[in-house]
Amino acid sequence: GQSLEQPSEVTAVEGAIVQINCTYQTSGFYGLSWYQQHDGGAPTFLSYNALDGLEETGRFSSFLSRSDSYGYLLLQELQMKDSASYFCAVNTGFQKLVFGTGTRLLVSP
Amino acid sequence: GAGVSQSPSNKVTEKGKDVELRCDPISGHTALYWYRQSLGQGLEFLIYFQGNSAPDKSGLPSDRFSAERTGGSVSTLTIQRTQQEDSAVYLCASSSEGGVGSVGGYTFGSGTRLTVV
Numbered sequence: 001g002q003s004l005e006q007p008s009e010v011t012a013v014e015g016a017i018v019q020i021n022c023t024y025q026t027s028g029f030y031g032l033s034w035y036q037q038h039d040g041g042a043p044t045f046l047s048y049n050a051l052d053g054l055e056e057t058g059r060f061s062s063f064l065s066r067s068d069s070y071g072y073l074l075l076q077e078l079q080m081k082d083s084a085s086y087f088c089a090v091n092t093g094f095q096k097l098v099f100g101t102g103t104r105l106l107v108s109p
Numbered sequence: 110g111a112g113v114s115q116s117p118s119n120k121v122t123e124k125g126k127d128v129e130l131r132c133d134p135i136s137g138h139t140a141l142y143w144y145r146q147s148l149g150q151g152l153e154f155l156i157y158f159q160g161n162s163a164p165d166k167s168g169l170p171s172d173r174f175s176a177e178r179t180g181g182s183v184s185t186l187t188i189q190r191t192q193q194e195d196s197a198v199y200l201c202a203s204s205s206e207g208g209v210g211s212v213g214g215y216t217f218g219s220g221t222r223l224t225v226v
Binding site for chain 1: 113142144150151152153154157165200202214215216217218219220
């Protein structure tokens with residue numbers, strides 16, 4: 001079977017740093033993606049890691065350790081607009097993404 | 110178009126009726142995906158198209174669900190004899206090369222919120 005584990009909810013204050021973890025067990029693995037979804041909105045692509053290490057894109061960074069079947073999304077200098085759900089997703093190599101159940105991030109003033 | 114367009118944005122239907130959901134992908138995107146998202150849940154894969162063919166339809170929950178894609182563009186997801194458990198947001202996504210792992214990933218539409226009463 002396929003499973004991706006994420007915390008259901010994370011809270012933080014504006015300006016802080018938050019890390020959202022994702023552990024996965026899948027039948028195949030070619031890469032880990034992260035998506036952001038605001039309430040009522042479409043998921044939007046944030047990042048993709050195919051190899052171990054850290055990828056940085058502005059305030060967001062994503063990390064992957066294939067040996068640990070683990071990745072995380074790091075959000076720095078949090079802003080109110082970062083309040084959203086964040087999904088990790090695994091490319092299993094069968095031309096589709098398998099998504100986690102999502103982490104709801106609440107940013108307070 | 111500039112983005113992935115889905116219609117209708119909202120659909121309320123009576124149990125037992127058939128519904129059709131439409132997806133208009135980004136022009137030139139060869140890969141098209143349908144996902145379903147129940148309230149507060151993750152995204153459940155339904156079906157994948159490469160061009161007009163569907164190499165993977167393993168996520169369709171039952172034979173009441175079907176989908177087609179014509180002209181390598183528009184796709185329609187049909188649910189026959191709808192049931193209350195079909196209530197969810199149906200999301201469509203497209204990508205340029207079946208590029209599950211490519212930079213840019215999927216581009217999702219805003220979805221169709223289906224409510225079966």
